[in-house]
Amino acid sequence: VSDVPTPNEPPSSEPPTTxxxxxxxxxxxxxPPGTRRITDAGIEVHLPSGWEGEIYRRAPDTLEFADAVPRxxxxxxxxxxxxxxxxxxxxxxxxxxxxxxxxxxxDEDILVILFEFExxxxxxxxxxxxxxxxxxxxxxxxxxxxxxxxxxxxxQRFFNVDRERSFCLFVVIGSYADRDTxxxxxxxxxxxxxxxx
Amino acid sequence: xxxxxxxxAVVVGLLAVLVAGLLRSHAxxxxxxxxxxxxxxxxxxxxxxxxxxxxxxxxxxxxxTGATAHDLVGTLPGGGQxxxxxxxxxxxxxxxxxxxxxxxxxxxxxxxxxxxxxxxPGEGTRVVIVTRGPEAESPADVERLAxxxxxxxxxxxxxxxxxxPGSPYFVLVDxxxxxxxxxxxxxxxTQVQSLLRAAAADSxxxxxxxxxxxxxxxxxxxxxxxxAELRAAGIDPGHDSLYPATIADVEAAVLDADPAPREP
Numbered sequence: 498v499s500d501v502p503t504p505n506e507p508p509s510s511e512p513p514t515t516x517x518x519x520x521x522x523x524x525x526x527x528x529p530p531g532t533r534r535i536t537d538a539g540i541e542v543h544l545p546s547g548w549e550g551e552i553y554r555r556a557p558d559t560l561e562f563a564d565a566v567p568r569x570x571x572x573x574x575x576x577x578x579x580x581x582x583x584x585x586x587x588x589x590x591x592x593x594x595x596x597x598x599x600x601x602x603x604d605e606d607i608l609v610i611l612f613e614f615e616x617x618x619x620x621x622x623x624x625x626x627x628x629x630x631x632x633x634x635x636x637x638x639x640x641x642x643x644x645x646x647x648x649x650x651x652x653q654r655f656f657n658v659d660r661e662r663s664f665c666l667f668v669v670i671g672s673y674a675d676r677d678t679x680x681x682x683x684x685x686x687x688x689x690x691x692x693x694x
Numbered sequence: 695x696x697x698x699x700x701x702x703a704v705v706v707g708l709l710a711v712l713v714a715g716l717l718r719s720h721a722x723x724x725x726x727x728x729x730x731x732x733x734x735x736x737x738x739x740x741x742x743x744x745x746x747x748x749x750x751x752x753x754x755x756x757x758x759t760g761a762t763a764h765d766l767v768g769t770l771p772g773g774g775q776x777x778x779x780x781x782x783x784x785x786x787x788x789x790x791x792x793x794x795x796x797x798x799x800x801x802x803x804x805x806x807x808x809x810x811x812x813x814x815p816g817e818g819t820r821v822v823i824v825t826r827g828p829e830a831e832s833p834a835d836v837e838r839l840a841x842x843x844x845x846x847x848x849x850x851x852x853x854x855x856x857x858x859p860g861s862p863y864f865v866l867v868d869x870x871x872x873x874x875x876x877x878x879x880x881x882x883x884t885q886v887q888s889l890l891r892a893a894a895a896d897s898x899x900x901x902x903x904x905x906x907x908x909x910x911x912x913x914x915x916x917x918x919x920x921x922a923e924l925r926a927a928g929i930d931p932g933h934d935s936l937y938p939a940t941i942a943d944v945e946a947a948v949l950d951a952d953p954a955p956r957e958p
Contacts, residue, residue, distance in 0.1 A: 533767050535775040547782050553774035578774075586778075586785060586820055589845040 532689070538578045539662075540611070543689035550582040555593065577613035582686055594643060594667055602649065604672035607679055609686055611664050618663040626656040629687050632668065634676040648672055661694045761874035763867040764856065768849030769828055771837035776847045778822050783869025786816040788890070790823045791853065793861035794835040798881050802862050805883040807841040812883070815866060815876075815890045816899075825861075826850045866890050868899055875899040 532543045537552040544550045557574045579593050585606045591597040595608050602608065618624050632652055641651035650673035654666045666687075670679040766778040766789075780787040790806065792799045805812065809821050823840065825831045827850035840846035852858075856865055856874075864886050866876040876893030880886040929935060935947045 533765065533777050535767060535777050537774045544777055547779055549777055549779050551770070551774065551776040553770055553772065553776075556772065586783065587845075589843055 539693035540578055540580060541691040541693075542580060542582060544582065545584075545685060545689070548582060548584050548686065549587050550580065551587060552578060552580050554578055575615065577615065578611070579613065580609075580611035580690075582609040583607065584682070595669060596643070599642070599646065599649070599669050602669065602671040604648065604675060605679075606671040607683055607686070608669040609683060610667040610669075611690070612667065614663040614665065616661055616663065619657040619660050621663070624655045624657040624663040626654065627660075628656060628658065629690060629692075630654050630656060630666065631684050631687070632680055634680045637668075637670060637673060637676045637680065639673055642669065648674070650676060658692045659694045662692060664692070761877075763865075763869075763872050763874055764852070766822070766824065766847055766849055766852045768824065768847030768852060769833070771825075771833045771840055771846060771848060773833075776845065778845060778847060780822070780867045780869060781872035785818045785820055785869050786875075787820045787822055787867045787869060788814060789852070789856070789865040789867065790821060791856070791858045791861050791863040791865070792823055792825055794825065794831055794839055796861050799862045801882055802886075803839045803841070806844045809841070809843050813887065815887070815894050819866075821845075822847065824849055824852045826853055862886075864890065866894060 532545055533550075535542050535544065535550050535552055538554065540552055542550050542552065555576045557576045560573055562571045581587055581591065581595065581598070583598065583606065585598075585602065585608075588597050588601065593610075593612055595610055598608055614624070632654075636652045636654075637650040638652070639645050639650045641653055642649060643651075648671070650670050652666075652668045655664070656666065657663050668683055670676055670683070672679065763781050765781055766776075768776060768778075770776050778787075780789070790802060792802055803823075806821060806823060812821065814821065821844050823844055823846040825836050825846070825848045827848050830850060831848060833848065836846065836848060856877075858865075860879075863879045864877060865874055867873070868875045875897045876890045876899075878886070878889045878893065880889055924930075935943075938944045938947065
């Protein structure tokens with residue numbers, strides 16, 4: 498994970514707060530005309546025309562443990578897949594949760610991020626939702642941004658895929674006022690994502 | 695003795711024919727290599743090339759004639775995939791087709807380490823480095839050379855879509871019209887910059903003013919603003935208040951900065 502702070506995560510004991518969203522289990526999709534496809538690590542994204550995307554995995558740092566640290570705790574960090582999808586040019590340098598990209602967003606812009614957690618998390622209550630959610634305009638809140646920016650709003654949801662993979666979905670829209678319009682485009686993009694176990 | 699002389703003469707004759715054939719074959723190989731442009735990548739080997747002005751490649755649809763641009767999908771050197779949209783965009787994109795193997799490309803890999811210093815044609819122009827795919831280039835080598843601040847994708851499909859003749863090669867795409875406005879090669883960034891500017895001017899390409907994206911907050915703009923405010927307050931790099939030794943130092947600095955400290 499980069500130096501970007503993790504979004505505000507609810508306590509692990511807290512159930513998901515997406516009562517207004519419906520869960521959509523991953524299904525195979527056929528690429529509509531004009532779309533492009535990127536795929537890696539069991540994640541497939543069909544990008545609508547004009548949308549950019551990237552699936553990557555950041556090389557983890559190697560930790561050096563002090564002699565006093567028990568062997569059982571000497572576990573090196575691992576990183577898993579991160580997906581960034583945007584309808585604007587994604588800058589080369591970005592944090593895993595979109596810092597560097599969020600700041601240049603305009604009103605009509607959308608940034609969709611999938612951040613994968615370790616498989617063990619899939620059984621945790623925080624990731625209890627099954628499959629990618631469908632978002633509602635009411636799910637977006639200016640205070641769900643990592644750092645509130647004027648006019649913008651964010652939405653963060655956690656979910657699992659077949660209880661074997663766990664993800665955070667973090668979406669930023671450039672205009673909170675236009676959330677009704679923008680959320681439809683968000684759901685169109687989410688519908689083009691397939692995650693395999 | 696006579697037999698030996700005759701045999702020796704025959705052998706010498708055969709060798710002469712063989713040598714002549716080899717020389718002729720060598721000459722044909724050199725001619726073919728020259729026709730293919732071999733040797734143009736090495737500045738040291740062919741110093742005269744550096745004085746050759748860059749030019750748009752012959753046989754390619756020239757700048758300004760609306761050669762169609764293509765979006766890219768490629769592999770990331772560190773693993774994963776990336777798509778880059780260059781068509782239907784407000785901003786122009788400079789596609790830099792580079793290789794890890796060509797000596798001339800080395801200067802460009804280095805030049806792109808600081809894209810802000812490139813003085814790119816257009817406003818808000820984005821640079822994307824493209825290499826051939828993993829089947830033709832070592833991802834580890836590409837990752838080692840790829841500048842952190844520039845998107846780098848490995849895509850043989852992009853080489854084919856843009857009919858790239860070799861590396862280094864540069865294509866300037868106008869996102870608004872989804873067309874190529876300039877393309878060509880050179881041995882230095884200065885040459886390429888000059889080529890692209892000329893090609894863009896010849897094509898009548900006009901950059902939309904104010905097209906560049908400005909950060910609402912954060913990034914370099916935010917850092918610059920914070921620096922300016924700190925300097926205005928008399929806090930320069932190395933100022934004592936930036937290196938408090940104790941919590942009392944922090945509290946003292948806060949009290950100094952607060953024009954109306956609260957009463958205890």
